[in-house]
Amino acid sequence: MAFLKEIKTNDQHIHKLAGIVGSARSILYKKEDLLAYDCDGFTIHKHLPRAVVFPKNTEEVAAVVKYCHENDLPFLARGAGTGLSGGAIPLNNEIIISMVKMKRLLRVDLENRRAVVEPGFVNLKLTNSISERGYYYAPDPSSQYCCTIGGNVAENAGGAHCLKYGVTTNHILGLEVVLPNGEIIEIGKDGVADEPGYDLLGLLTGSEGTLGIVTKITVRILKNPEGKQTVLAYFDNVADGSQAVSDIISSGIVPAALEMMDKTAIEGVEAAAFPVGHPKDIEAVLLIEVDGITAGIDEQIEQILTVCRSRNVREVKVARDEAERGRWWANRKTGFGAMGAISPDYLVQDGVIPRSKLPEVLARINQISEESGLRIANIFHAGDGNLHPLVLFDARVPGETEKALEAGSLCLKVCADVGGTITGEHGVGIEKREEMRFVFTEEEIAAQTDVREVFNPKNLLNAGKLFPSPGRCVEIKKEMKASAAL
Amino acid sequence: MAFLKEIKTNDQHIHKLAGIVGSARSILYKKEDLLAYDCDGFTIHKHLPRAVVFPKNTEEVAAVVKYCHENDLPFLARGAGTGLSGGAIPLNNEIIISMVKMKRLLRVDLENRRAVVEPGFVNLKLTNSISERGYYYAPDPSSQYCCTIGGNVAENAGGAHCLKYGVTTNHILGLEVVLPNGEIIEIGKDGVADEPGYDLLGLLTGSEGTLGIVTKITVRILKNPEGKQTVLAYFDNVADGSQAVSDIISSGIVPAALEMMDKTAIEGVEAAAFPVGHPKDIEAVLLIEVDGITAGIDEQIEQILTVCRSRNVREVKVARDEAERGRWWANRKTGFGAMGAISPDYLVQDGVIPRSKLPEVLARINQISEESGLRIANIFHAGDGNLHPLVLFDARVPGETEKALEAGSLCLKVCADVGGTITGEHGVGIEKREEMRFVFTEEEIAAQTDVREVFNPKNLLNAGKLFPSPGRCVEIKKEMKASAAL
Numbered sequence: 014m015a016f017l018k019e020i021k022t023n024d025q026h027i028h029k030l031a032g033i034v035g036s037a038r039s040i041l042y043k044k045e046d047l048l049a050y051d052c053d054g055f056t057i058h059k060h061l062p063r064a065v066v067f068p069k070n071t072e073e074v075a076a077v078v079k080y081c082h083e084n085d086l087p088f089l090a091r092g093a094g095t096g097l098s099g100g101a102i103p104l105n106n107e108i109i110i111s112m113v114k115m116k117r118l119l120r121v122d123l124e125n126r127r128a129v130v131e132p133g134f135v136n137l138k139l140t141n142s143i144s145e146r147g148y149y150y151a152p153d154p155s156s157q158y159c160c161t162i163g164g165n166v167a168e169n170a171g172g173a174h175c176l177k178y179g180v181t182t183n184h185i186l187g188l189e190v191v192l193p194n195g196e197i198i199e200i201g202k203d204g205v206a207d208e209p210g211y212d213l214l215g216l217l218t219g220s221e222g223t224l225g226i227v228t229k230i231t232v233r234i235l236k237n238p239e240g241k242q243t244v245l246a247y248f249d250n251v252a253d254g255s256q257a258v259s260d261i262i263s264s265g266i267v268p269a270a271l272e273m274m275d276k277t278a279i280e281g282v283e284a285a286a287f288p289v290g291h292p293k294d295i296e297a298v299l300l301i302e303v304d305g306i307t308a309g310i311d312e313q314i315e316q317i318l319t320v321c322r323s324r325n326v327r328e329v330k331v332a333r334d335e336a337e338r339g340r341w342w343a344n345r346k347t348g349f350g351a352m353g354a355i356s357p358d359y360l361v362q363d364g365v366i367p368r369s370k371l372p373e374v375l376a377r378i379n380q381i382s383e384e385s386g387l388r389i390a391n392i393f394h395a396g397d398g399n400l401h402p403l404v405l406f407d408a409r410v411p412g413e414t415e416k417a418l419e420a421g422s423l424c425l426k427v428c429a430d431v432g433g434t435i436t437g438e439h440g441v442g443i444e445k446r447e448e449m450r451f452v453f454t455e456e457e458i459a460a461q462t463d464v465r466e467v468f469n470p471k472n473l474l475n476a477g478k479l480f481p482s483p484g485r486c487v488e489i490k491k492e493m494k495a496s497a498a499l
Numbered sequence: 500m501a502f503l504k505e506i507k508t509n510d511q512h513i514h515k516l517a518g519i520v521g522s523a524r525s526i527l528y529k530k531e532d533l534l535a536y537d538c539d540g541f542t543i544h545k546h547l548p549r550a551v552v553f554p555k556n557t558e559e560v561a562a563v564v565k566y567c568h569e570n571d572l573p574f575l576a577r578g579a580g581t582g583l584s585g586g587a588i589p590l591n592n593e594i595i596i597s598m599v600k601m602k603r604l605l606r607v608d609l610e611n612r613r614a615v616v617e618p619g620f621v622n623l624k625l626t627n628s629i630s631e632r633g634y635y636y637a638p639d640p641s642s643q644y645c646c647t648i649g650g651n652v653a654e655n656a657g658g659a660h661c662l663k664y665g666v667t668t669n670h671i672l673g674l675e676v677v678l679p680n681g682e683i684i685e686i687g688k689d690g691v692a693d694e695p696g697y698d699l700l701g702l703l704t705g706s707e708g709t710l711g712i713v714t715k716i717t718v719r720i721l722k723n724p725e726g727k728q729t730v731l732a733y734f735d736n737v738a739d740g741s742q743a744v745s746d747i748i749s750s751g752i753v754p755a756a757l758e759m760m761d762k763t764a765i766e767g768v769e770a771a772a773f774p775v776g777h778p779k780d781i782e783a784v785l786l787i788e789v790d791g792i793t794a795g796i797d798e799q800i801e802q803i804l805t806v807c808r809s810r811n812v813r814e815v816k817v818a819r820d821e822a823e824r825g826r827w828w829a830n831r832k833t834g835f836g837a838m839g840a841i842s843p844d845y846l847v848q849d850g851v852i853p854r855s856k857l858p859e860v861l862a863r864i865n866q867i868s869e870e871s872g873l874r875i876a877n878i879f880h881a882g883d884g885n886l887h888p889l890v891l892f893d894a895r896v897p898g899e900t901e902k903a904l905e906a907g908s909l910c911l912k913v914c915a916d917v918g919g920t921i922t923g924e925h926g927v928g929i930e931k932r933e934e935m936r937f938v939f940t941e942e943e944i945a946a947q948t949d950v951r952e953v954f955n956p957k958n959l960l961n962a963g964k965l966f967p968s969p970g971r972c973v974e975i976k977k978e979m980k981a982s983a984a985l
Binding site: 124183224239263461464 | 931
């Protein structure tokens, strides 16, 4: 392995790992290269990894993991790094195992409605690969144009269309997993129905990279709906908009998507790359999509329009064509980033509430905004009660980062207090570890960390994520504040 | 506690347990009473429990469990005892904790589409309690008129309508669980969306009573579909029928149910309590149901009729009214029991295959039937590839029970070999422990038993179920043969 001479470091582990992945281009270890890996979509907290390796196949992943396991080196897996809760941040100077070279679409089996992909395969590419044959992959996080399906599995990612079709876990049929000791197991096999025994498939999905590293994924693919129609509805107050959401669901319709943005969010998306001309003085906009058999859609759209009118809608319109529909969705899906157009920094939160509590919770978030002196925009999956308060702040102003973190945490407390929970689709990561206590008792957290212990007994894989530890939380908050103040 | 004098046994544990459940009528310990609890729906294997207790609430369950835990007494939970794989059979002279007194409907929350029930609440009663208000509970095992929702959770029960709506695990939003040490935890809380952390809800659901005892269940309820139509289609050969199934699914329709019965099954159901006049010489009948918005249904039914005709259907008819639809379903749902009309005994199996393998697998099952000299009827959820071969035999004929067990096992091997699995909805229990090796490696089984170890370290709760243990399997098969020969 002549290339090993190119490795310029005294760290012998780097040489060994380079030997495993087989080329000097498959490992990064210089500080300037590592800087790109010090955080993910959760940018407040930054830590450098020890190295980043790029395995090409399951065997290389297993060999890297085995090496880390035997040498007590902390490690974690990373996809596109678009996660929003810090799940891929190397808190403990980890060896990052990047999955981006494992990005093949291995198999499409239309007859049995499934596809097999490597973890680094980009979410949207799957739909693009099968759409001409009339199929698609349902989970559609807003980052779907670049996020990987492996990362989606780790975080159990959601998306606008998960109201009708379910989140990632509802579409995963099988996994190949490298366990933290380097053993390879298959769960769900060829993706036929529920397997006997414990539901390890469900357990691994959404375990935020703490139980194993996924190296192959069998997903469910769906037939394109025959038809699709999309509606924008503008309301002069948030209560009417929320009530319309509730009424639509209680009418028995399950829209494919039912999204809401409030006035501050509208200001942001209209100032950013994909404005669509939302009225500036409106308090709430709903983006509603219905799909299915053509014959049924018109009837559902009629019902939706009737509901909106009964809730004092100011204006409501149906997308004229696919191009207009596409513009509306681009406007919504780039909504988080759009906040950059009206604020130097923003922190996105991710709480879930019973739909019936929508007006009450939005009022309380408004209060938190007033008390903190920070604007909070709301862009969210209204249909399933999954809120995304976006706390706008300026990290250059001393104290504002801490205020934003606190306001975000208070929003989650409100969600927990009305019987909701602290994350719908972004995960806990490092961001919401302490907030786990809003929804779990010590015994309940222990039941979970005991499970981690089984799979990950040395806790070398993605340590310090997902769970609070007594005393440790306070310390972490301090670290975060210190890091934020830099 | 004066009633303790009524307890006539020297077994001091029985006295203590009676004290916990608070009355002499809440415990059974005499052999004649225990005989009713020596098996469940899997009747080949019989074992007497040490006692049966009937707690009235979570605290009593926890106290009984704690007592067993501290005194090293094996124990297990039992619902209606309709399970088909022996999950509730007391292999180790267990204390059975019967959940039948915990049978209240605790709460219905229509706005957020959920209901809270005790585990002993009967499945069908939930739908009956909310149907007038326009709602229903989707999972519908054929035993739904008497099986309990607690049992459904343990086995992750399916049913005819799970093709469109998913099995039990897709409808469980929260659980209260007594762990094997007597601790009480809540998972999923008020049933709002996915919780952070590991998916313990999924892990517990379908864990066949080996990880904990469920004492409260929050389930998803659905709005009644606006309309519903049901079709019977008769085919002169099984290949045409199977191909029609495949064609219907690939056309993009997801029927609410898509059931199939073969000639032997038809002979049975027509000889039993709910005949509907299926032609006697037909090779396959499909029972197809479509539901949803009225406007879309007619179109789907038209498509289904077209598919059936293109596959040489002999006759096809749409149910004229709810009464006819009800008769067709009674005919199908009592199908297993109906085999009693044409055979002294039967063994029902439960394999899953990729839909595309249907014709091949049915042909191989036919071969197994010929080779064993036993008739095998097939009644199954064709839409999701969930087969139920019913091996007909006569336990009074020496050797036939063993032959039936072997034929059943061979059917599962066929399913596993084509990329399927060994159970769709009945569970592994004691029946299919050895067959777990058809689909799992030793490492994969170990990953699962390690999980059991976390929750159930003393293995007092429902021991000997779900997993093979080296050497033990052979022993169990011998036991079963001995017990069958009695």
